[in-house]
Amino acid sequence: MSKERAFLYILAGLALVVLLTAPFVGMETIWPQTLWNEPASPLAAIFWKIRLPRVLAAFLAGAVLAVSGAALQAVFRNPLAEPFTLGVSSGAALGAALAMYLALPPALILHLMGTTWNIPTLPWCALAGALAAIGLVYGLTRLRSGFSSTTLLLAGVAVSFFFSSMVLFLQYVSDPTRTFHMIRWVMGGLDRIVGYDDLLAMAPFALAGTLLILFRRYELDLLLTGEELAIARGVEVVQVKQLLFAAASLLVAGVVAVCGPIGFVGLIAPHICRLLVGPRHGRLLVASICFGGLFLVLADTLARTLLAPTELPVGILTALSGGPFFLWLLLRSKQTL
């Protein structure tokens, strides 16, 4: 068995172990027998209603961020490309900041078709902001003919800075409480997730988007060889790039809307996986799903236990723990990114 394949199996195994054990770990350890012996106890309720959905959401978010990052790095043929370089997170942050600045009610209650719809405001505003950013970036590049990767990346960076400044402006003119909420939101975190509603809302999109990217694994490989050669090999480059860009951005927009911007995973997870399993996307994407998921679950577990009963924003931890680890890998690896 090749080294790359072995790493893939190890990653998958670790992901499974982490998924199975993380919900038991927390401020108070819950032992598996509690779930059987005292199914009605408060601990069992914490396990099923708080910890399990949160761990699953963390895994899903990490996997989605990593898989989008891997796809975008190939589409742009640029190691710095990631969901957040393209303005998605700053767009979402602006949407969320606006909702907080305008002190919108936490949920809109709609009576439609005989049912009551409870629509949480913040995630939807964040989603709208993320979509606006994607639309703007994409629209800007459509003004000129062609679909140049560099133009798109630069447009993303520009839009990202612009939106970030607007968020800073809103923070500056808000009262301290709202400013604090905004700053806290931008740090990203999974503490908002209680129960399965968010998870169920995120899962179908995450699954569809991830499958869509997985089905384009050969195209991603070929995009790494350059657009001209990819066309000559039979790839409909313009369509494939548009599709992948849309899929990756929407995936990330969905995650950011629920969890806030969790930086670092989308950028670094694919790079770490590339060092472990090689550049071919068949393996790389699967490895990114496993690694991104397990990494965010671990980071979130630390975030909720390190300073218990207080919680650390997980975004701080992902960058703090991943940064040095990535630099270490980078320095000892002979392969360039």
Place this chain on the structure above:
Amino acid sequence: MSCPPVEIALEVAKFSFRFGQKVILEDISFQVRRGEYVSIIGPNGAGKTTLLKCLTGIYPGGQGVIRWFGRPLGEYKQKELARRISYVPQADGRLPPFTVEEFVLLGRYPYLSPFTTIQPEDLQAARQAMEAAQVMQFADRLLETLSGGERQKVFLAAALAQGADVLLLDEPTTFLDYRCQAEIRQLLRRLNGTGRTILAVTHDVNPAVLDSRRLLALREGRIVFCGPPDELMQPEVLRSIYNAELVLTPHPSTGQPIIVPDAPATSTFDSH
């Protein structure tokens, strides 16, 4: 009984191409028969590479007609086209992070399905292509660790793995040393001998004259010559293409005229 009809692989008629306002190719018409070896020559900036990229669909658009095997280029799906023609770019610039085998296997893309893994026949085709291009011994090496000549052969192998009848090559021997040039040219002649149609862009006239049956010369985006090697190797024809006086001498083994660099003392160079 008459001879079997000659099959036309490529037909270009009144084709023009521009980048923005700038005309790159103007009124290009020519045909390539199946199994032919045609070289496209001409000075730098004549539009040779652009023509090749238009023929592969890398540069879409342009006015006029391009037909591959009787069917307009625009009617092909890109994958379908890739099964019939393959393109070999210059193996310079940014290299992908793949090993030789991984890179050659990507040549099988037109046959791959998103729902399955790489099939045994794809592996076999890639192996055969690597053997034909004599790069089997590098199979596990990263592209970036190879020399220029080795890379060019690997790029050729990847194009062969595509299983197409037609090879379009962009400067296949430029920047290579004499031995590598000889190896690549021998390989191309062998491929042509087994029935592959070859259309190669080159600025090096001598190998083109020795290897191809027909040459096409471009100058400032127009075809200024189309014919067999002997007709090309006339001082006045070469002057009309390159706008320079070139020194011709017979090849020691074939007697065909070839161009030699002029010596400074007896320079016949005459710039117009």
